[in-house]
Amino acid sequence: MSEINSSLSLANPHPANYNGTQKLGLALIAIGVLSLALAWVGIGKDQALYFFIAMLAGLMGGGLIYFYGTYGKLPAGIKNNRVFFSSIASRGALGWMLGIILTGFYISLYFFPKYLNGLISLFDPLSQLVRGKDSDQWFVYGTFYTIAVLVMGIKFMMKYRHNRYQLIRTSSVTFFQLILAWTLPIIMENLYNYGPYLSYFWPLDYDAIFPGSLSYVLKSGKLGQFVVVWGLIMTFVATPILTYFFGKRWYCSWVCGCGGLAETAGDPFRHLSDKSLRAWKIERWLIHSVLAFIIILTVLLLVDNAATGKVLGDAAGKSLAKTYSFLIGSIFAGVIGTGFYPILGNRAWCRFGCPMAAYMGIIQRFKSRFRITTNGAQCISCGNCSTYCEMGIDVRWYAQRGQNIVRASCVGCGICSAVCPRGVLKLETGPENAQRTGIQLDSHGLIPLEAVKILD
Template sequence: MRHLDLSLQLIPERAHATLDGLQKLGLGGVSIGLLLLVVSVMSGSTVQAGTGFGLVVFGALAYIVQTRNDGPPGIKNNFIMFSSIMSRGYLAWMAAVFMTGFYIILYFYPQHLKPLVVLVNPLQVWLSGSSAWDANGNMSQWFLYGFIYTVTILVMGVRALIKYRHSRYQILRTLSVMFFQLAFAFTIPNVLAKFNNGLYFEWANIWPLRYYELFPYSVEGLISSGGLGKFMLFWAVFSILILTPVLTYFFGKRWYCSWVCGCGGLAETLGDPFRQNSDKSLRAWKVERWMIHSVLVLVVVTTGLMWANHLYGGEILGTWSGRFSSGYGFLIHSIFAGVIGTGFYPVMGSRVWCRFGCPMAAVLGILQRFFSRFRITTNGGQCISCGNCSTYCEMGIDVRWYAQRGENIVRASCVGCGMCSAVCPRGVLNLENGPMNNRTGFQV
């Protein structure tokens, strides 16, 4: 027993000893870079902002690339429960405070990020043809937001590619979210805006996730913007009414949540180290179902009221029409999806928004639950009840409960990331698309 106690005391020290020189240098670069970014916010120095951002990116890449030398390919979750940053320790809470604070500043106090806006403005002018400052001198932070978001997914995507390099499914899935974020969520919208009088359209986001996409003023703006605007409107309607049901029928909600969506892309890359922190309790499951479907109802009602008010010449809501939509945008889109959805990764897991709030995930979940061929099949005779599948399910599903009984998993919340199958040491779980009458276990 004394030998066991001694070995447990040494585990955290062994975990830190695995870092090599380049990884330590990379961590040092990230630390100094973050410090310079904080200083640049207070001093207004663009040089410090650029140096800090560069150090963060290259330091992170230096650390990440060296992880390829951690042994043979295969998922390694060694010492996670002894890691302060990955098991809700003090470092995790510090990271949560930092990320939440950054989102609050970005959304509500962007003037403090002026050095970073100045830094990326030349790229914005070249890519989109417009500056971060309008004719009245007002500054927009949203290109900076998209730029940081994209760089984060690309950098942390490299980490995912190295960590899951043994799995063809995980490699393809990671490359997919990196591609859609870089191309369809960032580059293409900005380039099209350059050649179409600033008309910006997010091709990878579908209503109701992009809640204002089918509001009256958005529809009228697209119709009045020529052929491209009309095609964008067609795509917005087609993507939710035709594309979404068809693809979800054949592939489940994973085609969007784990392969296309930018929110899912950030969760699967930046949020991947924290996926084990998702709450697996029955209470969390009940809260999840009420919250996500309530947000879906809210966005449908909001869109309906906006149209009713528009068609009746403002007689229904009057001046409250704009306030109603702005209220939804502030509470759900900014606070829930942005500040909480991302800032709480280190303490609540990587899919806080996707699990509890995303209305698009709710739509896909309903379709997947009742009308999809997708399910995760299990072989109960092979299950050894290790619990890896449940531990690393970012959506809080108790996968082991199904595996022990040999029941197929057909859950509205499952995003088909495939991690439960990847971490299973016995090959019990498999992601499959098959006839609906072969499924069992219809519990949501």
């Protein structure tokens, strides 16, 4: 309320009380940031390796030491003290500045990579080592992304170390980013000159089955054929089955790279999602429009290709595809989706834009065993669940009525259940319509009339 914290820390800040470990971590982070800044403006080009090591050790080592100093010595438990006093995590001046910096980075990355030249050369030594060629903007981005998921993932696990669901889930999402989205593509590129991401599928990987990509991929022989078949099986067979049994969380908060970043680096911003009914209405229109757009676009392109350009004409098809790629692939998913973490929360893309999430959301809403159940009438309406829902679901609305939560957008991160002080919420995947005995509150969260003794 009265207290605003101007610290840059995303981890339980209190500047007056930094301990020795935290100070050491901060010093190393400062060295990392300095190396990065110098390299970006072109200083140290000849010693790229040293600058790179200083940057990496500073950011990763310093970060981990800092987080250990922050959480390691506290008793395990929920660590949300001062979240709303933090300027950087609560849309204060620092939050807006960070938003602008991140947005600027994404705009440079997608549209003006030359401004990243200094950074790109900083990554040359690593790129030479693992790929045998110079770095480019996408290598820089992928590596940064993976480092962020790793370091912030470990931070998340320290923060929630009392919660095994969070530990296992975060290990999973970090593993998939590090192995399937970073290491494996590099290895395959070295071996086959083609480095596919096996953890992204159509429609999130929107051009995966565009005629152009298909013909390109199939050119790379058996591996290409495998990737196409793998992608089709994942999209049309595995996704419905897994979503039926586990809900969309099997992907969104356990596998997906976008989700991985949101769950780790984005965790300090989860409470910024908009919980209003209005936001929910916008969400439903927007995300399903994107899904419709990509389905129609893909079908049109495939039909057009089969009819050798007689339906759309090559130019029209290409320009439609470009429009999608620009508006959705770059602006929505990247610039807004991640750049606006400190403003819209960490799941703006997943909630409002991702067509894969929309597709699984429909299954989850209408045909899935996954739901969040409410523990009888234990809810005290405190609002922690809604506040910390990154998808902007007003969880309390259901919990205080004793209703199960079955929502298309829920990514099953499990934080509502973790922050509940009364043990009310549980992510469940038992058989559909499992009847539980005891009180069932009516739709208004009240004891149903017939359950109350009525006297004449």
